[in-house]
Amino acid sequence: ETGVTQTPRHLVMGMTNKKSLKCEQHLGHNAMYWYKQSAKKPLELMFVYSLEERVENNSVPSRFSPECPNSSHLFLHLHTLQPEDSALYLCASSQVTGGGQPQHFGDGTRLSIL
Amino acid sequence: GQSLEQPSEVTAVEGAIVQINCTYQTSGFYGLSWYQQHDGGAPTFLSYNALDGLEETGRFSSFLSRSDSYGYLLLQELQMKDSASYFCAVSLTGYSTLTFGKGTMLLVSP
Numbered sequence: 441e442t443g444v445t446q447t448p449r450h451l452v453m454g455m456t457n458k459k460s461l462k463c464e465q466h467l468g469h470n471a472m473y474w475y476k477q478s479a480k481k482p483l484e485l486m487f488v489y490s491l492e493e494r495v496e497n498n499s500v501p502s503r504f505s506p507e508c509p510n511s512s513h514l515f516l517h518l519h520t521l522q523p524e525d526s527a528l529y530l531c532a533s534s535q536v537t538g539g540g541q542p543q544h545f546g547d548g549t550r551l552s553i554l
Numbered sequence: 555g556q557s558l559e560q561p562s563e564v565t566a567v568e569g570a571i572v573q574i575n576c577t578y579q580t581s582g583f584y585g586l587s588w589y590q591q592h593d594g595g596a597p598t599f600l601s602y603n604a605l606d607g608l609e610e611t612g613r614f615s616s617f618l619s620r621s622d623s624y625g626y627l628l629l630q631e632l633q634m635k636d637s638a639s640y641f642c643a644v645s646l647t648g649y650s651t652l653t654f655g656k657g658t659m660l661l662v663s664p
Contacts, residue, residue: 481656482641482656482657483597485651488651530597537649537650537651538584538647538649538651539648540584540587540604540645542587544599545597546596547595
């Protein structure tokens with residue numbers, strides 16, 4: 441059980457669909473993150489929000505669109521995805537960004553693109 | 555670019571001690587973190603080293619040598635539940651986010 445909840449846990453979608461991933465943290469943290477985890481690859485940081493402002497965007501294709509309406513919620517809107525986008529998408533939060541601040545992860549959304 | 559190297563897989567038996575190494579080549583360095591991830595689960599924070607030396611937390615210890623760009627995670631009295639993937643991650647500055655290694659899968663057998 442973690443303080444970071446992600447929904448849905450599994451998602452199958454076609455390349456032309458639009459869907460959204462949701463993340464909610466109950467820890468009172470100020471920073472939230474989206475990561476992509478593919479087999480045999482390091483966790484890839486996609487987006488970072490600090491106090492609801494995007495502070496980092498690691499060259500992620502525009503078919504991924506993040507939204508952070510408040511410090512407790514983070515969304516990842518998906519549109520016209522490609523088969524190589526199939527992966528585990530992890531949300532995390534920390535008290536603040538940077539340094540050795542522990543990041544608390546959700547269980548992830550397993551995304552499959554048909 | 556940033557590079558973190560760790561073994562892809564390590565095997566050990568229950569009750570043993572295992573060391574998972576991590577070497578890094580990065581443009582900056584502020585600290586080294588370790589995370590554990592069970593299959594199908596969320597990564598969980600284990601430890602953080604900003605200064606040289608050994609940090610001990612129960613059965614787990616983490617070591618850092620900044621001059622050697624090297625760290626390791628030491629797991630003692632191994633249990634079956636320790637079978638998981640272990641990731642090292644570098645903070646490049648005090649304000650930057652984490653850069654992760656590819657992970658080491660630890661298999662503990664009876």
